Amino acid sequence: MITPSPQPFQILPRPDRQRAVVIPLAKLAPPVHRTAEVRRIRITDRLTGTGPIKLVLVHAPAGFGKTTAMVQIREALEARNVATAWLTLDAADNDTPRFLASLSAAIDQLGFEHIGAAQDPLSLLAIGQTPCALFLDDFEVIREPGVLGLIRELVEHLPHNGQVVIGSRNQPNLGLSRLRARGQLAELETEALRFSPSEAADFFRLRGFELSLEAVDRALQETEGWAAALWLLSLTLQRSSPSSDAIARLSTSESGIAEYLTDEVLSRQEPAVRDFLLRSSILHHLSTPVCQALLPHIDCDAMLQSLHRRNIFLVPLEGTPGLFRYHSLFAEFLRHQLRREYPDEVARLHLAASGWYESQQRPVPAIDHAIAGGDYPHALYLLEHHGHHLLEEGRMRLLNRWFTAIPHEMLRKRQQLYVIAVWARCFSLGPWTAMKLLQQSGCQDSDDRQVQDHVLALRPVLMVMLDRYQEAHEAGRCGLARLPTANAFIDGVLLNVMAHIVSVIGERHEAVHLLDDARRAQPNGAFNRMYAETGEGNLDLREGRLRQAMARFRMAVTASPGAMAYNYSQGNAWAGVPYVSVLYETNDPVTAERLLNVYLPLVRDVGLPDHMISSHRLRARLAFLRGDVDTAFLTLIELEYFGHQRQLRRVTASAKLERSRLLALQGHAAAALDELERSVALDALRDDLRPALDVEDSFIGRMRIDLQFGDPEALIEPLETEWRAAQKSGRRHRALKLRLLLAIAALRRADVSRAVSEAHPLLMEACREGFVRLLLDEGPIVAPCCAGCSRSWQSPFGTRFSSSTSIALVDLLGSVGAEESHNPGESTAGPAEPLTRKEIRILQLLAEGYSNSTMAEKLFISDSTVRTHLRNISAKLNSRSRTQAVAIARRLGIIQ
Secondary structure, three states: OOOOOOOOEEEEOOOOOOOOEEEEHHHHOOOOOOOOOOOOHHHHHHOOOOOOOOEEEEEOOOOOOHHHHHHHHHHHHHHOOOEEEEEEOOHHHHOHHHHHHHHHHHHHOOOOOOEOOEOOHHHHHHOOOOOEEEEEEOHHHOOOHHHHHHHHHHHHOOOOOEEEEEEEOOOOOOOHHHHHHOOOEEEEOHHHHOOOHHHHHHHHHHOOOOOOHHHHHHHHHHHOOOHHHHHHHHHHHOOOOOOOOHHHHOOOOHHHHHHHHHHHHHHHOOHHHHHHHHHHOOOOOEOHHHHHHHOOOOOHHHHHHHHHHOOOOEEEOOOOOOOEEEOHHHHHHHHHHHHHHOHHHHHHHHHHHHHHHHHOOOHHHHHHHHHHOOOHHHHHHHHHHHHHHHHHHOOHHHHHHHHHHOOHHHHHOOHHHHHHHHHHHHHHHOHHHHHHHHHHHOHHHOOOHHHHHHHHHHHHHHHHHOOOHHHHHHHHHHHHOOOOOOOHHHHHHHHHHHHHHHHHOOOHHHHHHHHHHHHHHOOOOHHHHHHHHHHHHHHHHHOOOHHHHHHHHHHHHOOOOOOOOOOHHHOOHHHHHHHHHHHHHOOOHHHHHHHHHHHHHHHHHHOOHHHHHHHHHHHHHHHHHOOOHHHHHHHHHHHHHHHHHOOOHHHHHHHHHHHHHHHHHOOOHHHHHHHHHHHHHOOOOOOOOOOOOOOOOHHHHHHHHHHHHOOHHHHHHHHHHHHHHHHHOOOHHHHHHHHHHHHHHHHHOOOHHHHHHHHHHHHHHHHHHOOOHHHHOOHHHHHHHHHHHHHHOOOOOOOOOOHHHHHHHHHHHHHHOHHHOOOOOOOOOOOOOOOOHHHHHHHHHHHOOOOHHHHHHHHOOOHHHHHHHHHHHHHHHOOOOHHHHHHHHHHOOOOO
16 A cells, blocks of 8 residues: 555645645545455556557446556556556536646646646646656546547647556547547457456455355356446445355346445444444545534544445545545445435535534635535625635636525625626626626615625626627726725726727727726736736737737736636636637647637637637637648537627627638638628628737638639739728738738739738748748648749848748748649649549548548548548649649649
8 A cells, every 4th residue: 555645735836826736635646555456467468568559448337447447557557667647537627727737736746847838737748758647537527528628639649658548437529439540549348347257256255255156157147247246245245144145136237236235235334334424425525523523423533444444435545644535436325315314414414514614714615515505694604704805816617606506585685795696607607697697686776885896897897798899888987987996806807898998999008008007906916917918918919019919918827826826727718718829820739729628618608709709710720720621610600609699790700701711711712702791791890899800800801712713903902001001000910911911912913023022021020920820821822922932032041031030931831832832834734644533532622621531531431542542643633742733623623
């Protein structure tokens, strides 16, 4: 047995936080190794020498010994000098911030050093050089798509010497078919985990029973090799003869387990033990002090030690002496029995636990148990003392869960708490439900000055989240007239939201002054600091200062060291989505997509219009970039649905606008133009409001389509006019995009000199600030412009450019295949030999942006067959790249 640490928590210093994060060790340790444990040698040997396995999946119904198998696999790996880390998951890990904090603590067990900018857990694991394995147990509790997406990314980007070992009751949605096809998945299923006759005999022998072969076979017949049932059977045999009919009565169904636990385990305990088991089952973790608070007439320390020695489903938490938990199935069974037998005791027990936690200055579990025990007045009393502090920390989801459980009428009598509930609802479930709650609360008619001040700050926030900027501006002006209030949090929020509003309508100087005032109003407030830095970063980005914007967004997502720290690994979507946007812009799609998996679920819940647009647009582009065209379009369908559902016309219009861009990249001119017209028809992309659309609006969308499919001559004048307007208003980011389109238009009409004069300052500024996707996202159409400009400069990558500029240009040319793009002077001769129907179909999919693996799935062929077809296509068309093959095929009319 591993000697436990005397500390119940692990303190993990992180360089990206101002204060250490406290992580319970209970989640970071597997069950303590027991001597009476069958060595599953055939399972560990099965995973030896399996090749480049990225994921080991141990999946079977409850009680089949998944955790035990994982522990033994871990021991086998450690014997081969493989570093390992363990994380036991629970339902709360569906909250992305909680999951990432736990994952970070687990990965810290591997002993990796924080290298450079790689401070998040996924990056640290991806760059690790030491052989390592991460164990994730109880994975079936994970249902949140964002968390599943993070695990998919983790597995996909593991180093060659890394593995993830997952224990789950079901097959998780982790792209298993692709890993299986690549030979990167090893599975231990129910059949592999069933006890063999020899293992069953060893199991009973270790428990003190020498069963005959007949008895072992009978036990296996009844249990079907189910480890939990065998364990339950061994407990029964301790009190009866091995020749009894207890083996025959055992059922493998869960209802049978409940009956068996009732008849053969619980009913056989002494009254004091039985009483202790039922009443202590309400606790997630058991220790002598808290159990003593619930059962003062029992020697709880002696009882816990006795249960531990007798293995009555009590699991010691490694590294935390004196702290235990019940096996989850047993705990569930006990709670059900408690509710059925002693329904009046449940509330009393919860209240006793609440009182103990309160005496230990632990308000969160104290409030939890008070609510579970139905003592809403005391829960409200605790919330009155701690609610506002939790609000300032950003514990919106926790607060919303509590306030949802408390009866409406009781909360309505405490309007200062009710208005905190509105804040929590707003940032947990969005403005629609928050508006409804605010109307029900009566807070808008309150005589309490503090409540009035909260309402004044809430109104513009809610209007912004509903995309009603004119009303938000008016409400915000009314609120500013009341400043300062007696509440620094309210002052900071109001100043920050007004800074955002006026920046959106173009009043940049006032926005800067308001942000400065917000910082002074609450200099140490984590929420308002995040808000201010994000607002300033948005201004920097709009004015073309990408590097400065990135620094501010990074500061914003790490603004708070508290329990809900606003860092990128804990899901602060307000700052996180802009941070992901600049990561993508600098051409870091891997990190961008990983973090987007954190923020997108939060964005869906809260429904900030700009964040919904930006996050879904980014996800669509990232999917399109890796050749997953279907996911790209499905993402935009989801965005459009949200726009209709929540009556946000700008969101719907933005989905259509981005769909138009993707269709244009696929070469579908008519479809792209149709989507653009439908977007414009919504009349939602107004020129006076540019929150998330400074470089994506209907004008730029139309210019794209006309540049690719129309007459470039007619585009010069409108592009010049729009570019001058952007320059004059200080919208440098937009000006860069317009100048790029202007350079492309000049080159399309064979005006190389004009194209060079436009492209040279554009590329210099883009590379100085780090803009990359601004160019690359225009697709192959930008390649001739860059290629033509590079030929016109005497030293394109030397004296005229810094090293960073050179790298960016090389990356650009390499990404879009500039040197291999279609040249108007190329021959129009047909293919050397006719293309087959399969090759034409592959060309069509290739033109639409699909990757090799996706084409293989759609055509029911292997990746290698797709590569063979592509080689044949290149030979027949005399092309040197995929881009050139598509261009030649279109010119010859082989595809549209």
